[in-house]
Amino acid sequence: MITCVVEYVIDPRKIDAFERFARRWMDLVQRHGGTHHGYFLPAEGASDRALALFSFPSLAAYEEYRTLFGVDPDFVAADRIRDESDCVLRYERTFMRPLLPGDLG
Template sequence: MSEDPITCEVRYRIDASALSEFKAYAQTWIRLIERHGGTHHGYFISREPPSGAGVSFRGLGKDGGNDIAIALFTFPDDATYLRYRDAVAIDPDGIEANARYGKNPPFSSYERVFLQQLE
């Protein structure tokens, strides 16, 4: 088990018509992560690029879709992250959130990536 900080990126596909519900979902998980030892860096949603902002490496890069939201949060180490997972499963707010959003999530899919800082 690593004692280095662990950052998680969660990338969601969202529906613009469910944005208010996604915001409520985001606020819930920010509170839960911070309550149980993590630092939440926020949720970010896609927006239009500035006019004239092309990609740097033509043929390799492309603009992403406008239906993306990203969450970033960090825990001090693997053990703290695993304790958070256990704690949120018995936290009344975590139980409520899983019941509320498990049946009808405000996103169509998500993927997560665990990250470490490049040194």
């Protein structure tokens, strides 16, 4: 399993647009073989940071999902929310290998 951690710097004045964007991507990940662990939005402290975590069974499965970017109409529509609203100022993806409670021992 591989988990993608996406760190966002967002425009806090456009949190509603970011939430629309996030809801679309959660659905897309789930529909295309991944498990979305959610978006984590500002609550207290820094108001311009957000995180997303989602997993795929393998890097190959993630790469197959990525082939839909810019091609599949649902993916294009999800990105259009981000692009037209400018709710995301920048983001960075990191891939991690989870160690889960079931992996103990």
